[in-house]
Amino acid sequence: MTTIVFIQPDGTRREVDAKAGESGMQAxxxxxxxxxxxxxxxxxxxxxxHVQVSEADDARIGPREAIEEEMLESVLDDVSPASRLSCQIKLRPDLEGLVLNVVEVV
Incomplete structure (x- = not known):
């Protein structure tokens, strides 16, 4: 299991044990x-x-694939380098402690 952390828009921190190969969204x-x-x-x-990741964690995850990039650009007015789709983040043991900031839907 790999523990990942979800940070809510209000700052609440939630640790989740994720299975290897599971996506951040599935977890x-x-x-x-x-x-x-x-x-x-x-x-x-x-x-x-949709989540936001730090630059350090983004480097650990790896770059966005074209399909993720296209989806983000089609639904967001301003895609930031921190924007990721958690369904495209495949979890593995070396991502222990990964922090995913949940984006508030407005």
Whole structure:
């Protein structure tokens, strides 16, 4: 198991034990993390699992694939380098302690 941390918009911190190979979205939905819906089931067809990551954690995760980039650009007015879809973050042991900031939906 890999422990990842979800930070809510209000600063509440939630640690979740994730299975290797599971996506950040799957771990969040399984654990009932508020703000992560995963409406498309992880098919990269929505942005209901949008999170923000630090530059250091982004380097650990690796770059966005083209499909993730396209989805973010189609649903967000201003895509930041920190924007990620948690369904596209595959968890593995070396991502222990990964912090995913849940984005408040407005």
């Amino acid at each position: 969040a939905v399984r654990a009932g993390v508020d703000g992560i819906v995963g409406e498309c089931g992880g098919a990269c067809m929505c942005a209901t699992c």
